Amino acid sequence: MASLTQANRLVVKIGSALLVDRETGNLRSEWLHGLAADVAWLRAEGTQVVLVSSGSIALGRGALGL
Numbered sequence: 001m002a003s004l005t006q007a008n009r010l011v012v013k014i015g016s017a018l019l020v021d022r023e024t025g026n027l028r029s030e031w032l033h034g035l036a037a038d039v040a041w042l043r044a045e046g047t048q049v050v051l052v053s054s055g056s057i058a059l060g061r062g063a064l065g066l
Contacts, residue, residue: 009048016058025062 004010014035021028039049 007047009050010042011050011052014051014053016054019053020058020062025058 018031019028020026039051042049
């Protein structure tokens with residue numbers, strides 16, 4: 001099995017607990033900006049990054065006022 005340092009492609013699953021503040025229901029924008037910076041760095045190094053999120057359901061609830 002290859003190590004992460006040698007991987008050509010990374011799949012990162014991001015759950016609701018990472019995307020949404022539990023107390024406010026708001027998007028954790030600062031954390032998301034940090035993730036974007038990390039992904040940009042990996043892309044610049046030649047690594048393909050696939051983001052998979054289950055957090056869209058939690059964000060949708062907030063947008064719909066549920």
